[in-house]
Amino acid sequence: MSDTLLKLRYRYWPDHLLGEILSKRWTETAIPVFVLIVVALVFSRAIPGFLAPASLGDTARQFGEIGFVTFGMALVILVGGIDLSVGSMFALTNFCALFCLNILNWPVPLVIVATLVAGALLGAVNGILIGYLRLRAFITTLITLIIYRALYDILILEHSNQIAAAFPDTPLWNFMGGGDVFGVPSDALLYAALAIFGHIFLTRLRPGWHISAIGGSRRSAYNSGIPVRSVIARCYVASGVLTAIGALFFAARLGTVGGDIGTGLEVTVLTAAILGGISLGGGKGSVVKAMVGTLIVLLITNGLTTLSAPGGVTRMVLATILVLAAVIDIRWLKNRHRIISKVYVSPTYHGMPALPSTAADSGTPFAQNDRLRRATAIGVGRIEAPEDVILDRNDYLYAGSRQGDIIRFFPPDYERMEVYAHIGGSPLGMAFDRKDNLYVCVGGMGLYRITPDRHVEKATDETNRSLTSVTDDSRLRLADDLDIADDGRIFFSEATVRYEMHEWPVDGLEARGNGRIICYDPATKTTHTALKGLKFPNGICIAKNGQSLFFAETWGCTVKRYWFAGPKKGQVETVLDNLPGYPDNINLASDGNYWLAMVGMRCPALDLAWRMPGFRRRMAKRLPVDEWLFPNINTGCVIKFDDEGRVLDSLWDLGGVNHPMITSMREHRGHLYLGGILNNRIGRYALPDADPTFVQYDVRWGKQH
Amino acid sequence: MMKIRLSQQVIVFILFVVLFVGFSAFLPGFFRSNNLLTLLQNVAILGILGLAMSIVVIGRGVDLSLVASLSVPAGLVLQMVQYGHSVPAALAAGLALALAFGLVNGWLIAYADVPSLFTTLASGLFLAGLGQVAFFKIDVVQWSAALDGLAVIGRGTLFGIPTPVIMFGLASLAVALFLKSTRLGAYIYAMGDNPNAARVGGVPVRPLIVLQYVLAALIGAFAGLVLAASINSMPTRIFNSTLIYDVILVVVLGGIGLSGGRGGVLNTIVGTLLIGTMLNAMTILNLSYSAQNLVKGLVLLVAILADSFVNPRNEETAQQGDI
Structure with a gap:
């Protein structure tokens, strides 16, 4: 009786699926997506109208701005580094855009180009220091963080009044700041386009593969002929440019140069990237992960703001999430193979009739001989x-x-x-x-x-391919x-x-x-x-x-x-x-x-x-x-x-x-x-x-x- | 290669002497006993933090949460005494907070394998947020009269020397003894030199890492009390300042390579003197806070660059994810 039950249980219960599902790469993205759903549910319960269209539109606009910066951070983490200076670069490029527009009165396309170039230059400083001079990414960008911030503080001291006094009114600028297409904010459109391009770039194009290869193993990448230093440097430049794009939209939306613009942005963005599942230390990450991470962080910070939590709480929550996500990510990377190998083998019931005799004197055709x-x-x-x-x-x-x-x-x-x-x-x-x-x-x-x-x-x-197999x-x-x-x-x-x-x-x-x-x-x-x-x-x-x-x-x-x-x-x-x-x-x-x-x-x-x-x-x-x-x-x-x-x-x-x-x-x-x-x-x-x-x-x- | 090997510590010391003499000659108001005493006093806190940082850096880590462990436990002590708790109880609470903080930091770095920079960046944020939310009513916690028995650690002078400086001296002595004369100190050097070799050689690497961060947090809390005693309050917004960069500057300029295993207390003292002189001169020159930060950042950048040439990273023992 119990034998029959055992037989039925192993006949119909798919034990082997767990190991096969865990072996799939997409399970790593599935976890952040699950977290995202939980976060969205919790906040929509706690806050009425949290997921209403109007609120979502606002979220989407911010999502675009932060999302570009997260892309930059994700790229840099993917290549095995980190960029803590994004917050200060954000502030500086925001200033650059407003300075060119409000004070120099340049046309908007030129402003855009100038801002992007500024972002690229700021990123290039990081890139040369880290890529070519091989400094530590963390400490270097920490230093450029204060240098850029100090520059920004000095600059706004002189120009903030002039910038605040001017009100540029150009259609393109207004469209960037507040326009939408069928309810989708302008920056979210560009973000989506960039996300599609980024996905293709990272998964299908050679330069994207080089980036993952360097992040995975710098030395192996070097030995296989990849120009490691210049690729790393270019990633930091890209981070600067992406930050500048985010700052452009931010500038168009608010048009201010307040003292605290971009402070703490690096922690937000870093949390988003790590939470999305982009591995600290490089080599593993995707555009989807960056997007999911950004969404989670944005929902959490917006939710906490709506619940009027004090600034300290948001800080604590972000720090906790950051460390937790990093711990999970690091432990998972380290033990993934061990976990999979433990659950992959899934024995099943296999009953066989009594063993036929093979003794030399058994008289069967199986009788042993030499x-x-x-x-x-x-x-x-x-x-x-x-x-x-x-x-x-x-x-x-x-x-x-x-x-x-x-x-x-x-x-x-x-x-x-x-x-x-x-x-x-x-x-x-x-x-x-x-x-x-x-x-x-x-x-x-x-x-x-x-x-x-x-x-x-x-x-x-x-x-x-069989349709039902994992x-x-x-x-x-x-x-x-x-x-x-x-x-x-x-x-x-x-x-x-x-x-x-x-x-x-x-x-x-x-x-x-x-x-x-x-x-x-x-x-x-x-x-x-x-x-x-x-x-x-x-x-x-x-x-x-x-x-x-x-x-x-x-x-x-x-x-x-x-x-x-x-x-x-x-x-x-x-x-x-x-x-x-x-x-x-x-x-x-x-x-x-x-x-x-x-x-x-x-x-x-x-x-x-x-x-x-x-x-x-x-x-x-x-x-x-x-x-x-x-x-x-x-x-x-x-x-x-x-x-x-x-x-x-x-x-x-x-x-x-x-x-x-x-x-x-x-x-x-x-x-x-x-x-x-x-x-x-x-x-x-x-x-x-x-x-x-x-x-x-x-x-x-x-x-x- | 140089024939005469100048150690970085000697170079920095010469630099300090040159700067000091130069400022004394050309900067009015620099070489006055008043100013020099202020200089020493300001430098003392930085020096104590530098000691904490050097323990961690020698073991191939970094503690970016030092400013949080400077402000929050000491602030907690002050706040509790303000609320009418007894001084021993307040001190015990502050000590427990620092201890717990160090343990969590150390555990995350040693056992959860999260890079130290990353851990301490986040944990510092957390502790500062915790202080802001749960402990402090206002940003500046005042020194209560009930604590005056403790004020000797930061107020007044002894034989003409400001007590914070004496505290710095005592702390230097203690850390120097720990690093140079105890087995644990030797282990920390071994670990910083090559963690894998140390582990193979039987050094309990993980508990030692925890110990480093606990020590750093405790020294940080001590520095906080000295600071609070000397300025009669604890400005908890100090976390948002760039103090932590000064501390890194002290350590790196002093010659304790960020790749670990090198340097000692003497380096910290020399680095502290140099940075103190620089900061003091900039203040006298009436540079704005931003301009000071700019100068500090550039100096730090140059120092890190020099460090990377003098103490190149060891690719053999560098770990994946060591950013």
């Missing part, structure tokens, strides 16, 4: 990780290697070897097509093809084994979409149906997913009838048959169930049956653990990876089965002395060739009663000369 120990070894110590082996019709022996090569051994003694082709990744399953092309499943890369003249081509590395599963992560149907379609398995190749034991610990079978059609060059939700689908072999294929589910300990053509098209039926081990590759045998490699043997401990998801989750959370339960791979075993699912024979290397963990076997001219993904050799076992003329290529594609 026949495989007699196998001779090919290429000992010269080849690493031959996951699959295949022979062509000229008796050459091919195997993949850990280094991403396809190695070829020469007949008849297979002593001499050469690198046939280099693909990269981890070459796994292999198959020849009708035209002698060697198709290879490459872990981490996809499906590749080596033409007879040794040319490496990509066949496919993506399939259709992670993008369109890319192939672990293409494992393949076979080619008579019509040329290639069916291959992808063992898991949730883990990388070297993490395959973790997928076993999870025992969830993460794998799929994918079909690639060379005729149309299209790829689609045929079956999904499989427990580590591994070996694939087209059945003799040509309308179906056998596939092994490693963690399911089953072999199933999938009909891809004929009257039963689309159906899946179980062929072998409750195997004593974990099945791997399947290949043809000379007597019309099928060979099946066992990558490892089941043991009661893992079987029991598979029925206890909670236990495995605790294990995954509390123990280091190398202390987790691991499937037994110290035994070598190959079995033979027929179309009806009867096991006929089994060959063992019981202690795994010569050939443990056999992942593939291929029959060729009376011998069985054995591959193993962790082995340093290829086995060659003489089959006593096999057809000595059997060549898989000829059986599959007919004899050719």
Whole structure:
């Protein structure tokens, strides 16, 4: 009863989603957005009319002014610095605009240009000091803060009366200060345009990427040829210009040069940037984050002002938010990977029938023996990780290697070897097509093809994205084994979409149906997913009838048959169930049956653990990876089965002395060739009663000369 | 490379002597015993704050909240006594506030890994806001008669020397002893030199960072009491002034590199004398507050530039996010 409940709970409750959602980059923006919604709700409850259109229009106008400054700050933080002088620059450029307009009586366009240039110059001082002279950003901009402020104080002492006396009345200036388009304030329009440009700039354009790269790691950016100093300097100039834009709108709206303009602006803007999730120290941030942060801060300060809180309270609230946001940001950055790795592994219930006996005297076809120990070894110590082996019709022996090569051994003694082709990744399953092309499943890369003249081509590395999955599963992560149907379609398995190749034991610990079978059609060059939700689908072999294929589910300990053509098209039926081990590759045998490699043997401990998801989750959370339960791979075993699912024979290397963990076997001219993904050799076992003329290529594609 | 290595402290001292002699010769009213006493008295507070800052800077940090810990705990003591609380109770409250403030600063920097500049910028704002909102009725808290027993720390003279200066001397002695003669002091130098190496070498880096900020807050509060005693009140708006830049100037000009691990109390004293002389001369020259700030800012900029050439940042031990 409780077992059934457990089964249902793990069958229908999507444990794996939490880790996948947390792995997404957008969750980092989701948190500030959530805070924004909470803040808006709280204030709209406390203050009637807080979110009314009129109030929102005012907020939008201020939002624009502060928003430009936040953009500048965000840019500078993104490149790994900080700009505390924005408040003083704001005051100075505000003064510059009003001075040019009210006292010099310049036309508005010229005023705008002059103000922007002033902002750029002020920013350039910071930029040269920090970018080229490599001063500390924080302390330097703190100093320019007081220098600029002192300048401002001296200037307004002389000119404030003149500025206050003049009332410029030009349409453009008035539009900047108070105009709107369909109720959207003028500065908010420009802000939106700039935000779109900024987003494209940071995510799609090379200079934007340079900025993030420098913020992420200054030294690496330098080593990869990015002009670090000038990019940094230009960021500060940009900060100055953006501040000047904000100041222009401010000047147009209020037209005053009061003593406290821009004081404390740097803290507001800094809070906005950090709160939005732009990481202090650089490298991580986006336009959306800057916008969300600005909105939150603006709502809070406006709300507190409306509630007529004393200035000290606003100060305290801002300081608290600033530190809290910084702490959360820093802790999150530091522990993100740890948190994700803790919650990512989400074991599920996987009940299996009682383990069938494999004892030597059990009388079953699985009875243990040591026949495989007699196998001779090919290429000992010269080849690493031959996951699959295949022979062509000229008796050459091919195997993949850990280094991403396809190695070829020469007949008849297979002593001499050469690198046939280099693909990269981890070459796994292999198959020849009708035209002698060697198709290879490459872990981490996809499906590749080596033409007879040794040319490496990509066949496919993506399939259709499933609509319901959180992670993008369109890319192939672990293409494992393949076979080619008579019509040329290639069916291959992808063992898991949730883990990388070297993490395959973790997928076993999870025992969830993460794998799929994918079909690639060379005729149309299209790829689609045929079956999904499989427990580590591994070996694939087209059945003799040509309308179906056998596939092994490693963690399911089953072999199933999938009909891809004929009257039963689309159906899946179980062929072998409750195997004593974990099945791997399947290949043809000379007597019309099928060979099946066992990558490892089941043991009661893992079987029991598979029925206890909670236990495995605790294990995954509390123990280091190398202390987790691991499937037994110290035994070598190959079995033979027929179309009806009867096991006929089994060959063992019981202690795994010569050939443990056999992942593939291929029959060729009376011998069985054995591959193993962790082995340093290829086995060659003489089959006593096999057809000595059997060549898989000829059986599959007919004899050719 | 120079053959004769002039340490920065010597250069600054020579600079101070030159300035002092120059001002004495050309600035009427500078070299008068009255003015010199004022100079010393003004400089004393700056010097005590400089001591607090130097402890932090030697350990590769910065404390921008020093002015807040100068004004708020001392202001709290004054305010409580005004309200009629007993002096010990008021002192205990002020001490507790400074202690708690230092602990929070230190915890945020050491355990939450927030950069020190950033933490202290925000925490200073917070403490100043707290004082404004919760403690003080008006911006200037008056010295009550009940506190007069304590006034000796800042009022009057001893052997002709103003007591604030004596307090500065005592504090210098204590800090010098701490830095040079105790194991903790040596640890702080090691930590400032290379935090990772210190950690590997078994130095309890995080508790030490907390200790630094606690010490800084306590010294700051002490400076606040001395200031309040000497001017008979605590102007809490001092937080909005540029005093903190003067303190940084003292430390950087004195030769305590911002990259940590270098310098000592002597540097602070020399820096204090130089800055004090400069400020005093500017006051006599009747420069406006803004103009003074401008000059200070430019001098500070030059000092930081020089510092970055004399003590370049160590890229090996600089941390990501160290801004």
